[in-house]
Amino acid sequence: MTLFLGAPIDLNHVGHYVHWGVIQISVANLVVILVMVALFVLALFLPFPKGRDRR
Amino acid sequence: MTAPALPRTWTGRLRARAERALPPEQLLPDHQPVYVTSWIYVFGVLTLAAFLVVLVSGGVLALKGPQWWHRSSAGHYFNSLHLWSVELFMAFMVIHLWGKFFMAAWRGRRAMTWITGAVCFLGSIGTAFTGYLVQSNFDSQWISTQAKDGLNSAGVGAFFNVLDFGQMLMWHIVLLPLVVGFVIGIHILQVRRRGVVPPMQLDPRDVIAPEVTP
Numbered sequence: 001m002t003l004f005l006g007a008p009i010d011l012n013h014v015g016h017y018v019h020w021g022v023i024q025i026s027v028a029n030l031v032v033i034l035v036m037v038a039l040f041v042l043a044l045f046l047p048f049p050k051g052r053d054r055r
Numbered sequence: 056m057t058a059p060a061l062p063r064t065w066t067g068r069l070r071a072r073a074e075r076a077l078p079p080e081q082l083l084p085d086h087q088p089v090y091v092t093s094w095i096y097v098f099g100v101l102t103l104a105a106f107l108v109v110l111v112s113g114g115v116l117a118l119k120g121p122q123w124w125h126r127s128s129a130g131h132y133f134n135s136l137h138l139w140s141v142e143l144f145m146a147f148m149v150i151h152l153w154g155k156f157f158m159a160a161w162r163g164r165r166a167m168t169w170i171t172g173a174v175c176f177l178g179s180i181g182t183a184f185t186g187y188l189v190q191s192n193f194d195s196q197w198i199s200t201q202a203k204d205g206l207n208s209a210g211v212g213a214f215f216n217v218l219d220f221g222q223m224l225m226w227h228i229v230l231l232p233l234v235v236g237f238v239i240g241i242h243i244l245q246v247r248r249r250g251v252v253p254p255m256q257l258d259p260r261d262v263i264a265p266e267v268t269p
Binding site for chain 1: 093097150
């Protein structure tokens, strides 16, 4: 179970990096930023559940 | 008809001023405007919730100490809880910042709300940084030895010494949490006082927050 859960986020090795000109960023940081952007876009467009008592 | 007499004591004047600035129904409202029903307005309170988990898990770590958080299962758990609640805190705060930036949330006499939010953000970066310095592992050694040169070149190394574990621990668990917690409190009171910023397409008369006599 631990192995299964640890596999997708195994940090026990040298990090992978993306190089693009002067920009260098670890894949882990890039993934976090992309997830945050996705959350931001979803928050703008996903409908909000209706409350019981709205004025 | 005569105007009510102003209190003569400083406590009375402070109470009267606080009541004028933040009446109870404004301090703890039970309704919000209809435009608040969007997920983008949720990230502020998510940030606050994550901050509370950061404080509680950090408090447990402070009680038990580094031997416990490095060597026991429960210690590992609370160490990870502290780390991941900080990760969520920073992520939620940045998404909250993006949302408020694109709403131009400083409109309608809300400049102080915006400024206190920015100060919280900067203070949180400092708190997270000192947290990385006091992990008491090879990672913290690496970060502190890398950071010292940058900070020394900026001229702050004499009174903010990242190689001084005790000093960084005090910054992390006392000074910076006090400052960040206090400014977060001011930020929330400002949100209560001025209200949640409405969308830009609303009538400009609605955008201006009600005049509150200081």
